[in-house]
Amino acid sequence: MTNPSEQPNVTQLLLAWNDGDEAARDELLPLVYQELHRLAGRYLGRERTGHTLQATALVHEAYLRMVNQQDVNWQNRAHFFAVSAQMMRRILVDHARSRHMAKRGGGAQQVDLEEALVVSDERAAEVVALDDALKSLAQFDERKSRMVELRFFGGLSIEETAEILGVSPGTVMRDWTLAKAWLQREIEKE
Amino acid sequence: MQTDRWQKIEALFHQALERPQQQRAAFLAAVCENDLELLREVESLLGAHQQNGGALETPASDLAADWAKAKQQASPNSVLVVSSSRTEKLKLNQFGSYQVIGKLGKGGMGDVYLAEDLRLRRKVALKLLPAELTNRKEWLRRFELEALAASATNHPNIITIYEIGKIEETHFIAVEYVEGKTLRQMIAAGRLECLTAMDIAAQIAAALSAAHAAGVHHRDIKPENIMVRPDGLVKVLDFGLAKQAKTPSLLTSSNATTAVEVYTAPGMVMGTPQYMSSEQARGLGVDYRTDIFSLGAVLYEMLTGRAAFGGAELIEILAAVAHREPEPLKNLAPEIPDRLSLIVERALKKDREQRFQTAAEFQMALKELKRELEIEALLEQRKSSNWMKRLFARFGKN
Numbered sequence: 001m002t003n004p005s006e007q008p009n010v011t012q013l014l015l016a017w018n019d020g021d022e023a024a025r026d027e028l029l030p031l032v033y034q035e036l037h038r039l040a041g042r043y044l045g046r047e048r049t050g051h052t053l054q055a056t057a058l059v060h061e062a063y064l065r066m067v068n069q070q071d072v073n074w075q076n077r078a079h080f081f082a083v084s085a086q087m088m089r090r091i092l093v094d095h096a097r098s099r100h101m102a103k104r105g106g107g108a109q110q111v112d113l114e115e116a117l118v119v120s121d122e123r124a125a126e127v128v129a130l131d132d133a134l135k136s137l138a139q140f141d142e143r144k145s146r147m148v149e150l151r152f153f154g155g156l157s158i159e160e161t162a163e164i165l166g167v168s169p170g171t172v173m174r175d176w177t178l179a180k181a182w183l184q185r186e187i188e189k190e
Numbered sequence: 191m192q193t194d195r196w197q198k199i200e201a202l203f204h205q206a207l208e209r210p211q212q213q214r215a216a217f218l219a220a221v222c223e224n225d226l227e228l229l230r231e232v233e234s235l236l237g238a239h240q241q242n243g244g245a246l247e248t249p250a251s252d253l254a255a256d257w258a259k260a261k262q263q264a265s266p267n268s269v270l271v272v273s274s275s276r277t278e279k280l281k282l283n284q285f286g287s288y289q290v291i292g293k294l295g296k297g298g299m300g301d302v303y304l305a306e307d308l309r310l311r312r313k314v315a316l317k318l319l320p321a322e323l324t325n326r327k328e329w330l331r332r333f334e335l336e337a338l339a340a341s342a343t344n345h346p347n348i349i350t351i352y353e354i355g356k357i358e359e360t361h362f363i364a365v366e367y368v369e370g371k372t373l374r375q376m377i378a379a380g381r382l383e384c385l386t387a388m389d390i391a392a393q394i395a396a397a398l399s400a401a402h403a404a405g406v407h408h409r410d411i412k413p414e415n416i417m418v419r420p421d422g423l424v425k426v427l428d429f430g431l432a433k434q435a436k437t438p439s440l441l442t443s444s445n446a447t448t449a450v451e452v453y454t455a456p457g458m459v460m461g462t463p464q465y466m467s468s469e470q471a472r473g474l475g476v477d478y479r480t481d482i483f484s485l486g487a488v489l490y491e492m493l494t495g496r497a498a499f500g501g502a503e504l505i506e507i508l509a510a511v512a513h514r515e516p517e518p519l520k521n522l523a524p525e526i527p528d529r530l531s532l533i534v535e536r537a538l539k540k541d542r543e544q545r546f547q548t549a550a551e552f553q554m555a556l557k558e559l560k561r562e563l564e565i566e567a568l569l570e571q572r573k574s575s576n577w578m579k580r581l582f583a584r585f586g587k588n
Binding site for chain 2: 185
């Protein structure tokens, strides 16, 4: 999958999806998921000191690897990012959930040095809570829920998000402010 | 949730945000009228909005980075992990030249730890700015201003700032560690004796007088922010909301955690409603005389054991502060001399022109009355002891 030319179908699927072929999207999802998972695993799995994982970088890397840029327009690109954000959400939430569960089942208390891991475990719990809250938000305000997905899980900028959602950056900022407050409150209710 | 309801909430949320902090409560109270649920909803969202760095402040990307980093941190050299403010866990260890001993409590802008300064061998209270707030310029600035505001005044009744700095990525303030009780704890144990209350209030007034002279308004005078040492010396803490007269409106923002402590629903109030001056409650501009009002409210509470302005709902308290007179002191504590009631009433005047005009004036009034009362008590004692002598003399004769 390292060479875009070996993976021409992603580009084609994007184009087909853009032409209204919803089935193309369904085909696209697992491919993007796999690639992101592979890339994420490369970062998360190894103890590569000095390296940090950036969702944005990850998504962009996947994009560059999977899509033949000459054949697509910005809308295809936007679609790709939207799908990637959704997949990133799944990857991260799954990861957080498994971590969270392992912690709960894992009986023995952590001691000393291991407590350094506390931060990330708490963040893991947060991600799980956020994912749940986001589902509730989607029930009455789909756009904000998607926006959070793009911004938070996809690591996309305000401008990129605006482009994908087809709204102005100002609207994204406003929505983001309220969505954050709402989600924050939901998470804290737990 | 109903879509139209949500849209209404959304609109009000943004409209409130467009207004200066101090006017939001009044604005919401006005537009929500009798719809308390709507008010509470918007308010709690504003509260959440103001809350420091939540889960969403860092994109998931960096969160994944955390996981990677956590592995790196699990080395013997890892000294300190300050996690999210909500979950507050600190690996107690050495922090720079400070040895962290334990946790003292939670301040408006982060946790406070008891530590020992290993260089000077003295105890300090170490305030750490939560890591996630460090990235937010406003909070960092507020944190620094807090130190600045307190250090602008060198006064025995104001907590001394020892050091402000940054170790690794954590910003901190080291302040004088005061052993003693907060005024809140003292009031919780029962109302204070007249003379004690007056003495404490006079010391707070002295601190305010010094702060005001340095151009600093405290703006959040309340029992929680006053420490009383076992020897009776009072220390005013927490200049987190303080505002330097010159500084623009940055510091007008609220102390969300303070509000949360007072209400079950997170509020969006600046200062603490019970001790807010009437002008503060009405969202008007404040000057140093706001502190005089707040001190009046604190004195009232010391004397009676209950808040001068109460209410179950935020609006009720704000309305009481803005428009209602507190229950006369006499009704709650009949032994209080009228002259003291007059002092408290004067400090609590809605019109700040009618209050004591300076903290020094307030302090003087308290000191003078205290001396008068002490002399009177002394005379009373003499009188009674003379009477006893006569009585004994008479018995002696028989």
